[in-house]
Amino acid sequence: MDIFFEWFRHLYDTTGINLPFIYDAYDRNRMIDGFWMTIKLSITCLFFSTIIGMVGAWLQGSPLKWTRRIVNGYIQVFRNTPPLVQMYFFYFAIGSLLPKVATDYGGEAPLLGSFAWAAISLSFFAGAFNVEIFRSGVEAVPKSTIEAAEALGFSRLQIYRDITLPLALRVSLPALNNNLVNLVKTTTLAYAIAVPEMLYEANQIWSDNVNVTEMMIFLLLAYFFLVGILVWGMNRWEQSMKIPGYGE
Amino acid sequence: MNNRPYKTDMPVLLTVKPMSGDKFNFKLKLWHVFPVLLFVLFYSTFGFADAGPAKSSVFETLVRWMPLLLKGFLFNLLISVLAMGVGTAVGATLGLGQISQSAWVRKFAWFVTQFFRNSPWLVLLFFAMFLLPFEVEIVGVKIPLPDWLKATIGLSLPVMANVSEIVRGAVKSLPSGQWEAAESLAYTRTQTLWLIILPQCVKRMLPPWMNLYSILTMATVLASIVGVSEVMTLTGQVLSSEGGRPELLAPFYSFVLLLFFAYCYPIARFTVHLEKRFAVIS
Numbered sequence: 458m459d460i461f462f463e464w465f466r467h468l469y470d471t472t473g474i475n476l477p478f479i480y481d482a483y484d485r486n487r488m489i490d491g492f493w494m495t496i497k498l499s500i501t502c503l504f505f506s507t508i509i510g511m512v513g514a515w516l517q518g519s520p521l522k523w524t525r526r527i528v529n530g531y532i533q534v535f536r537n538t539p540p541l542v543q544m545y546f547f548y549f550a551i552g553s554l555l556p557k558v559a560t561d562y563g564g565e566a567p568l569l570g571s572f573a574w575a576a577i578s579l580s581f582f583a584g585a586f587n588v589e590i591f592r593s594g595v596e597a598v599p600k601s602t603i604e605a606a607e608a609l610g611f612s613r614l615q616i617y618r619d620i621t622l623p624l625a626l627r628v629s630l631p632a633l634n635n636n637l638v639n640l641v642k643t644t645t646l647a648y649a650i651a652v653p654e655m656l657y658e659a660n661q662i663w664s665d666n667v668n669v670t671e672m673m674i675f676l677l678l679a680y681f682f683l684v685g686i687l688v689w690g691m692n693r694w695e696q697s698m699k700i701p702g703y704g705e
Numbered sequence: 706m707n708n709r710p711y712k713t714d715m716p717v718l719l720t721v722k723p724m725s726g727d728k729f730n731f732k733l734k735l736w737h738v739f740p741v742l743l744f745v746l747f748y749s750t751f752g753f754a755d756a757g758p759a760k761s762s763v764f765e766t767l768v769r770w771m772p773l774l775l776k777g778f779l780f781n782l783l784i785s786v787l788a789m790g791v792g793t794a795v796g797a798t799l800g801l802g803q804i805s806q807s808a809w810v811r812k813f814a815w816f817v818t819q820f821f822r823n824s825p826w827l828v829l830l831f832f833a834m835f836l837l838p839f840e841v842e843i844v845g846v847k848i849p850l851p852d853w854l855k856a857t858i859g860l861s862l863p864v865m866a867n868v869s870e871i872v873r874g875a876v877k878s879l880p881s882g883q884w885e886a887a888e889s890l891a892y893t894r895t896q897t898l899w900l901i902i903l904p905q906c907v908k909r910m911l912p913p914w915m916n917l918y919s920i921l922t923m924a925t926v927l928a929s930i931v932g933v934s935e936v937m938t939l940t941g942q943v944l945s946s947e948g949g950r951p952e953l954l955a956p957f958y959s960f961v962l963l964l965f966f967a968y969c970y971p972i973a974r975f976t977v978h979l980e981k982r983f984a985v986i987s
Contacts, residue, residue, distance in 0.1 A: 537919070537966050537969040538962045538969070539925075539965050540923070541926045541930075545937070545958055546958040546962060550958045550959070551955075597718045597719045597720070598718060599716055638823075642823075642824070642826070644825075645828055648930070649930050656827065656828060656831075669836065670835075673828070673835065676828050677824045680824055680828065
């Protein structure tokens, strides 16, 4: 492995293509940490935004007028304002209102750190789109199916959980796929509130080594790779969840 | 999933309706803006009314800085319009390249589109900021490239890729009978494209194009990260010049959110309206 790393140092010496995140152990660790941080942030946001989408779509079918109105208001506000400003709003405005907690070494730290706020704001942002996506799936479930379930004594929550959602999910998957890809790309915004994710670490490295071009190209390829994995996984999932005889 | 394979009274799933807001029984009307505005401006004023006579109230501070912030927001809009113009022009060419008859042009256009579509906007913005020179020399004339112009170019890259996909999608969505009919009437390929295909595509492209514009407008704040003095940068500067008073944070950020909401929400509603009007009834 060392020979492999050293080859890149050799590459730098001979051609000037500087990739310190491969041959330099310190930069390598930084980059790997950043990569894992991006994956951690993405998975957290994917999970919570999907939950928000499912719960929101359920609440939108609520018989209470104000529940529906609040959900719709949430969707409109989060869809029509910049995610970066939302993140600043959460991190600076709401974060400063929360109480501080004492740390082990006598200092004070905010209750929620930058990672938590990034995860919260991005989940709410992507969640607003997911509610819409799930809603269009829920609308595709025929009324007769719901009525049949009602006749069998299912409660409203049971109908949604056991009947509507499994069917709706299959219809929503292509659009959901699209939105989740966007979400992974949006995690770069966490850079603005100093979450040490991939863009942030790359920025550190190019500040130290003045190799902006190489780092940029590496970053673009890295995101290409991450998005590729996600799309591949979602397509596999879509295939395995297909309803036989429906569509195509 | 366009058509059901067989007719039945009890289908497993209904055909999917396109995503649109027509199920929203709650529509924002113009007067709704005022309570929101009042809330944003006043809710913090009450809490901090006894902050001391030396400091002006939150509301006064916000009003004092409002002209500057509005100017910053106008700058955002300028960037968005420019980036949309450049992105649309280049993207449309790229989109036509994707349906070109030459396999090489097609592959090249496809690759460029996918590359810029799958990269994060912020990374592309950094890309443009750092890799473009600060001035270009064309036939002896030095043209300076200020930061905001570089940011505009950086933002127009993803727009270009998305427009390219919109164009390709719209052309592909037309029934192939249109092409065949034109061919039987002895139209050349260029004529078919310009006289028959593209005019029909405009209607289909308009809603997603407007959607993209509203996404782009919201993305212009990214330029603050790379140091262009638009509304977000100005807000940060105003907040620090007011001495970093924590009670100012929420009203100022809410104000920026409100500005974007007031601009993007009507666009979103109009897009939904257009989608409904242009919907092809099958």
